[in-house]
Amino acid sequence: MDLSAPDSLESSRPLAGFRILDISSGIAGPYCTRLLASYGAEVLKVERPRLGDGSRRLGPFPGGVPDAEKSGLFAFLNRGKRGITLDVTRSDAQPLLDHLIAASDLVLTSLRPVTANDAGLTFDRVRGISGKTALVAVTNFGQHGPYRDYHATDAILYGLGGPMHVTGHAGREPLRLGPRVVEFNGGMMAAYACSLALFQLAMTGRGQFMDLSLLETQVASHDRQASFVMAAQFTGETFLRMNPALVSERVWPCADGYIDVGYNAVPFERVLAAIGRSDMKDDPRFTSVDARQTPESQAEFIAMFLGWMVEHTMLEAWTIFQEHEIPSGPVYTSKEILADPHFAERRIWDDLAIGEGTFRAPRDMPWNGVPASPSLAAPRLGEHNRPVFLGQLGVSETDLDALIAGGVI
Structure with missing residues (x-):
C-alpha cells in the first residue's frame, strides 16, 4: 500500500493507495474490482493470453458487430483498471505471478x-x-463442500439459492428474476469483503483470506428468501408462488406500456378515488379485505381498474397515483431510463469509452459528493504488458518477446 501520493481527487478516495491484483473473469469478480477502482484502488487485471476475459465476447457491441475490444459489458466491468495477459496456470508463469502478488495488497481470483x-x-x-x-x-x-467443483450458471445459482421457487405465477414453471442477478449481487458482496480485508490489512499489517460463494450470497441475500427459510423452520410453512388474481401489487398494462401499482397498505377508498370510482367505496364487495379477495370481487375490480388503466399513459397514471399517495412506477425500457429527467438531474450517468465511441453508463455511488468515475477506460487486451513486465518486473525485451511467443504472456 502506497499512501504517499499528494492530496488530489484521486488520492482522496477511500481506497486510494491500495493495489489490487485481479485474476478474475466473467462478471462477479470484475464487477467487484471495478467498484474498488471507482473508490481509488489501483487495479491490475490479468487476462488469458490471446483469449482474454470471456465477457469480451458477450457484448453488447456498437452496431451489433462482435469485437473483443468493443464489448459494452467488458467496458463497463473493467473501466478504471490497467490490464496485462498472463497464463497463471503455467509453471513458467509462476515467477512473474509471485512478483505481482508481492507487489499487491490484495489478490482476487475467480x-x-x-x-x-x-x-x-x-x-x-x-x-x-x-x-x-x-x-x-x-x-x-466456495472452497470446500460437496459442490465445490461443480459447474453452474447465474440462473442455476438463482434456482439453488431459493428465490426461483417463489418467483412466477402459481401453477406455472418457476422464473428467474433477471439476467446475471446472482453474479452482480455477488460482485457487490465481494467488494464489501475486499474492503473489510483491506481495512484489516491497514489496521494489522496482515493479509487475510476470504472465501466467498456466489450461491451463499444468494441464500443469505436480504430479500424474501431469508425470511422464507426461517419460516420453514419456525412453522414448517413452505411459501408458494402467489395467484396473480389475489396479489395487491402487480404490473398493469396502460396506453403506452406498463406500470406497477402497489396498494396493499393504502386505504382502498384512496385507490377508488384515484381511478374516479369513489362511488364504489360503500359497495359491500369492497368494504373489507376479505370481501375484496373473493373471486367475484377480484374479477369486478380487475375489470374496473384495467378499464381505467388502458385509457391513460404511464406518466398520466403514475402522476395520478402519486397525487393519491399510492406507491407506483412505470416499467421502464432501457431507452426510457436514459431519457428520464430524474436520472439526469441526479447525475447518475457517466461517459464510457468503447472503441472510437462514447456511451452512457451508470456511475457508482458518489463519494463525498463527488461522482465515482474511474479515470481509465477498460484496457485493451494486454495493453499494459510492456510497462508492467518491463518497467515494474524488470523483464528484458528479449525474454518478454519469448514469453509472448510461448503463450505465457
Missing part, C-alpha cells in the same frame, strides 16, 4: 478451486510470498 490449487493460488502460497497480501476467492460454491 478460478475454480481445483484450478486455483493447481496454479498455486492458495492462501498458504500467497502468505508465503507476502504476509501483507490478502486473498479473496469468489467462486460459485
Whole structure:
C-alpha cells in the first residue's frame, strides 16, 4: 500500500493507495474490482493470453458487430483498471505471478478451486510470498463442500439459492428474476469483503483470506428468501408462488406500456378515488379485505381498474397515483431510463469509452459528493504488458518477446 501520493481527487478516495491484483473473469469478480477502482484502488487485471476475459465476447457491441475490444459489458466491468495477459496456470508463469502478488495488497481470483490449487493460488502460497497480501476467492460454491467443483450458471445459482421457487405465477414453471442477478449481487458482496480485508490489512499489517460463494450470497441475500427459510423452520410453512388474481401489487398494462401499482397498505377508498370510482367505496364487495379477495370481487375490480388503466399513459397514471399517495412506477425500457429527467438531474450517468465511441453508463455511488468515475477506460487486451513486465518486473525485451511467443504472456 502506497499512501504517499499528494492530496488530489484521486488520492482522496477511500481506497486510494491500495493495489489490487485481479485474476478474475466473467462478471462477479470484475464487477467487484471495478467498484474498488471507482473508490481509488489501483487495479491490475490479468487476462488469458490471446483469449482474454470471456465477457469480451458477450457484448453488447456498437452496431451489433462482435469485437473483443468493443464489448459494452467488458467496458463497463473493467473501466478504471490497467490490464496485462498472463497464463497463471503455467509453471513458467509462476515467477512473474509471485512478483505481482508481492507487489499487491490484495489478490482476487475467480478460478475454480481445483484450478486455483493447481496454479498455486492458495492462501498458504500467497502468505508465503507476502504476509501483507490478502486473498479473496469468489467462486460459485466456495472452497470446500460437496459442490465445490461443480459447474453452474447465474440462473442455476438463482434456482439453488431459493428465490426461483417463489418467483412466477402459481401453477406455472418457476422464473428467474433477471439476467446475471446472482453474479452482480455477488460482485457487490465481494467488494464489501475486499474492503473489510483491506481495512484489516491497514489496521494489522496482515493479509487475510476470504472465501466467498456466489450461491451463499444468494441464500443469505436480504430479500424474501431469508425470511422464507426461517419460516420453514419456525412453522414448517413452505411459501408458494402467489395467484396473480389475489396479489395487491402487480404490473398493469396502460396506453403506452406498463406500470406497477402497489396498494396493499393504502386505504382502498384512496385507490377508488384515484381511478374516479369513489362511488364504489360503500359497495359491500369492497368494504373489507376479505370481501375484496373473493373471486367475484377480484374479477369486478380487475375489470374496473384495467378499464381505467388502458385509457391513460404511464406518466398520466403514475402522476395520478402519486397525487393519491399510492406507491407506483412505470416499467421502464432501457431507452426510457436514459431519457428520464430524474436520472439526469441526479447525475447518475457517466461517459464510457468503447472503441472510437462514447456511451452512457451508470456511475457508482458518489463519494463525498463527488461522482465515482474511474479515470481509465477498460484496457485493451494486454495493453499494459510492456510497462508492467518491463518497467515494474524488470523483464528484458528479449525474454518478454519469448514469453509472448510461448503463450505465457
